[in-house]
Each structure stands twice: as structure tokens, then as C-alpha cells.
Amino acid sequence: MTVHMAKDRAAKDPVDLALRQRGRASVDFITLLRSAGRDVVAAATEAMETIVPDPSVLPEDLEARFREVEAALVNEPSYRTQKLTHEYHARMHGVVAREAFEQVRDLVEGKLRCLDDGPATLTLDPDFHAPDYWSGVDIHRTLGGWDGHEFQGFIHSEIIHKKMVAYMFGDLYGQRRDVAALAPNSSYERILDMGCSTGYFTVALAQLYPEARITGVDLSPRTLEQAHRLANANGWAWRLYQCAAEKTPFASGSFDLVTSYIMLHEMPEAAIVDLMGEAFRLLEPGGDLLFADVTRFSDMDRLQEWKADTAARFGGEPHWRASASLDLAALAASAGFTDAKTQNLGPNRYPHVLHARKA
Template sequence: MSQQRHELLPTETHDELARESFVQALKSHIATRVSPGVREIYDHRVRDRWVSEHGAEPADRHEVREALSADTYYRLWSSVRRSSQHLLWSSVGDAVTRQADDLAARARVADAGLGTLRLDPDLEIPWYNAEVDIHAMPGGYRGEYMAGDVSVGAVYDRGVYVYAMGQMGALNDDYGHSICQNLLAASYPEFTPRRILDMGCTVGNSTLPYVDAFPDAEVHGIDLGAPVVRYAHARAESLGRAVHFSQQNAECTDFPDGHFDLIVSHIVLHEMSPAALRRTLAECRRLLAAGGLMVHADFAGYAGVDPVTQAMIDWDTYNNHEPFWGPMRDMDLVADAVSAGFDDGAVSIETVLTGRVLQTGKQQRAGQLTLLVGQA
């Protein structure tokens, strides 16, 4: 499957495409051939060395990580993973940089009159976003280097497709479709929201499925970075979808009380500090109309996961500019939602399948999204 073309998507030369193909092959090699070795070296030498030095096995993922960090194989694994991430962004970024002026010009004219765009030059970017280039993507979601810049939006749009090897769909919209089809249509077949809000929408890749699933609804998307919502608006317009994008902080929006029937997010919670996440849940409760739904998609917590697997998952917390990756997984999100104003018993953790196929070594499994679902 090739990524679906639209007016804002950058084009690559032969050499740029070759570099992107190399990055995909490298990431696949790491996942299938290198990553399984981490558990092997833990089982065969790291654990015994720790026991000989401390008199007991590592007690939790933090001690497992400490034990692994002294091993040369783990260091190699960590190094190549980090290098592959830098190669991802640089390979995609070179093509975007070469076309930055043209992409900005395209964004200025890509207006079909379907949706709207509101930017806030006075918006204070919270520290957890301003000080972190999330996923090690240069500029994060907010990097702006010229008037009308959409570069980081283009890097994200193409980078997600390369990173997921196309498994997120031709429009990187699998997560939105998975929620619409595998949760809302399956469990709430009579639910017909009038207004929908996507928090942390980035380039709107997961926002557009809601336009298709609920054609009579008014759909909004918000994000902190001007470049990504600018790109999202132009992208949606070029694809013929009506979405109202605005630059806002999900912790405190300018929408009135009870304005939305459905509030969603896709892989955003782990990019917020725990305090900001709790404030966002409270904002969701304020914004939801009676009977409305909140659906936040992210990854599963650490409960029931062995410490070695936890430590390998937690690599991103320390090495991929994801400082809240681990802390979010430790949170009791149901309890936090209740504390934010949702009724006890009206919040649950659900799981839905996605179209992605995850592979580690010879093992393949369908991708899953863990959903925090709350009803007002």
C-alpha cells in the first residue's frame, strides 16, 4: 500500500525514497532479530550477575533496566534503536526541508471553504511540550522556522507512514477508524454525536475518520503547535473533509460547557505530564454534554506485565524523548477520571484491535489500543 497523495504531502527523490526504505528495513531488523536477544541475555547472564551482586533478583523494571544497562548487548540494542529513530526523521526531514517553501505556499492556498482554522500566537506552550522534542522528532509539534511554516506537520505525516511501514493505512488513519468501527459502531450503535472534539490532533490523520463515520456532526481538532494545525487544516481541505482546527491547550480550552457529545484522543495521554493529564480529564468532563462519551486511546499499563518486558517497553521513557511514557502506564486512569468528575462506574478501560501487525522475533500479533472510556 502506498501513502495516499494529497496537496500537502511532500514528494521524494529516488535517493530519498531509498533512505526511507533503509530505515524501514533497519527498524524491522531490530524488532525481529535484535530485540529478542535482550531477553535472552537477561535470562542467561544479566539476571545471574545481578543476583550474585545483590543477593536477589531485580525487584521491578527499574532494577531490571539498571541490570541490563551494564551489558554490552543491551547497550548495542539501545544504540541502534536510537540511531534508527534519528535516521527516520533525517531521511524524511531532508525531503521536507527541500520543499519547505513550496509546502507553506500550498498550505496558504489549500482552502476549499469546508472547515476553519484558528491560531493563537499568544498561546503559552506548556513545559512538557515546549521542552521535549517528542519521539525525538526535531522541533517536536511546535517547531516553526518561517512564516506559515508547516514543515513539522509534513515530517510527522510522512514519518508516521514510514515508521509504521504503511500499516496505519494510506492516510495514517487506522486508530481513528479502529475506534469508530471497533468501539463506537460495535458497542454504541445508536450513538450519533452532534459535535466531536479530537484533542491533540496533530495533522488530523486520526480526526478524519470521524467526519466519515458521522457525516452530520461538527468535527473539531485542537493541538498546541501552530505548524501542525496549519498543516492539518490544509490537509483536510485538500482531502475534502470539513474539520474546524484550532491551536489550543487541551487542559483549558475556550469551548463552552457541555459543547461536545464525543471527545477523543489518539496516543496523546502519554505525552502529557501526569498533572496535565488529570487537568485534561477534568476539561473533558466540563466539555461533555449529558450522555456524551470520552474515548482516549493509548497503550496498556504495566499491571500484569513481567518486569523484563516492562523494562524493554520503558526504553522510550529514557531514550526516545517520551518522559511520561512510563509514568502514564503507572497511573490509575479510571480513578483519575472519577476524581476529575466522572461518575464512579461510568468509566472503564476497553481494548480494541487495530489494523497494525506487531512483530518481535518470530512472534506476530495484532495491534491493540487501550481505551479510557467515560460517559457523562
């Protein structure tokens, strides 16, 4: 068994971000509103379990199930309150984050621009046409999606993730380090991180495999710009490209490890099938695939599945339902991989991890 020695630390922040009082208060308010709602969520869950004591009697069809559970809960105060706070959070978190950024823009903009220089490279394609399934989606219902502001990558990474999401879901880097450490070899030379976004999982790879040459791809130029700053701030020579993970410009056999962390649920089934084929092409023989994504619907009962599906539906995740229904090991095997296995790593069986090998 390989024992990985991950450095127990996050990456150096690109800039020290101290929000102004008003921005900080708004960020704290919306974060606390959502997380203070935990008691409400617990009460709503209890109400659901009382109203639906046996989830197996719920309709198999998710639309019919949605209608039936909504109708059963429509007068339940805790459920209505939960819906209201989630809806408010979904509509407002991007607005609040952007306002907080604008209040400190004069302090950070120069520092961010300085981080355009360094050992990392960034290749953006001004003529790039993103796939239809991705264009025009305000992902997570964040104002403008992944790219809605000149510094949206910074806003996503440093305000939405570090000040909002981390408060609700804990150590974001730690979750990623645990997944990165599942790769079967103790060292890799050429790693491709698909859907690298602002570089959270890529950091885990860089820390675990310091000798590897790391390449990241993403559709979103603004998040890639933030990954670029992060790499430069830490002295990492990442090569970052704007392209679809299922259609990359790299030669066959260019990598010995291909990874992705919570990208697949943003893709429809056909694109995931293409992605598996692309990952297979890009790996050299003996190379490893390591993909982590959201909990499978097949690992939930019908009520849990309804909850996850409803959260995704209202949380700006149009592909989650289809994606979370896929058997990733079977798709990997169809693409030619051997030894395709899945495991559920953390609490609530999240994340769901696929590893496979190209023989």
C-alpha cells in the first residue's frame, strides 16, 4: 500500500484579502443565514421522514416524486422556511460577493495583476466556443455564473469558496487531499487535472506530487486566471488551458495520471462518455484515472434522492440529475479502462470516487 505524505496546509493565498466592514457583514449574514438554518433543515428532514416513513413507496419517476413530496410538505413550516433561506442564498450570494469585492478592488487589483507573471502559463482561446450544455448557465445561480465579472475567478475562490462555502462545508482543501491521495502510485510525472477551475484540487496534486508537471484545463477563462495567479503565488509551473476536457489539444499518451474533482455533475451524459474516451486516449499505458464527483443516486433511498435532486434543481445544477445517475465504473470500462472501481469516501458517501487504469 502506498502512503502519501500530504503537507497539511493550504496553498499560499494569492493576496491577503481583508474585506471592508460592510462587505464582510453582508458575506457573514448570508453565510450565517444559510448555516443557521441547519436546525430548520433538521426539522424539515424530520417532517419529511414522518410524512414519508417508507421512501420505497414514493414514485420511481423523479418528476412525479417531486410533485408528490412537495404536495405533502406544502404546509410544513420548517420546510417552507428552509426553502425560503435556500432561495434567498441562491439569489443573493453572488451579488453580495461581487459587492464585497468591489469595495476592496482598489486594494487588490494591482496585486492580482502582478500575479499574471510567474512560472505558470495560461493559454486562453478568444475564439473558443464553449459546448451548448455549458453556455448561458448561471452555474450555482451565482450572478453571471463562472465568468460573469472580470475578476470572477478571484471572487469565486476567495470570497464564495473560502468565506461562504468553507464555512458551511468545512476544509475544502482537506477533502481534495484525501481524494488525491487515493491515486495508486506514490509519484507521477505528468498529471492532467480536468475542470481545474480556480485550482483547489490542483493544489492537492501539486502538494502530493511535487515532482509532477501539472496541466489543468477548464472551460471558464476567469477561473483559469485565478488558478494561474494561485500557481504563480506558490511558484508552481502549472500549464493551464481553456478547452473542453472531452476535447483537449494534447497528444495521445501525454499523461500518467488524469484527474477531475466534482466536474462530472456539470456535464450531460454524452459529454461524460466522450470525456472517458478522451481520458483513455490521453493516458499512457499503465496510466491512472482518478475522478471524484457527487454521491450516486443509486446509493440513496428515494427520499434522499429527492432531497439531492431538489437541491440541485434549485441550486443551478442542470446536469446533476442525469450525471449522478450514471455508473462511472461501467462508463470507464466501456471506454477501455481496466480495474474500474468506485468508492464513497466521506460522510454522506461524498465524494464518489472512480479509479481505473489503462492497461
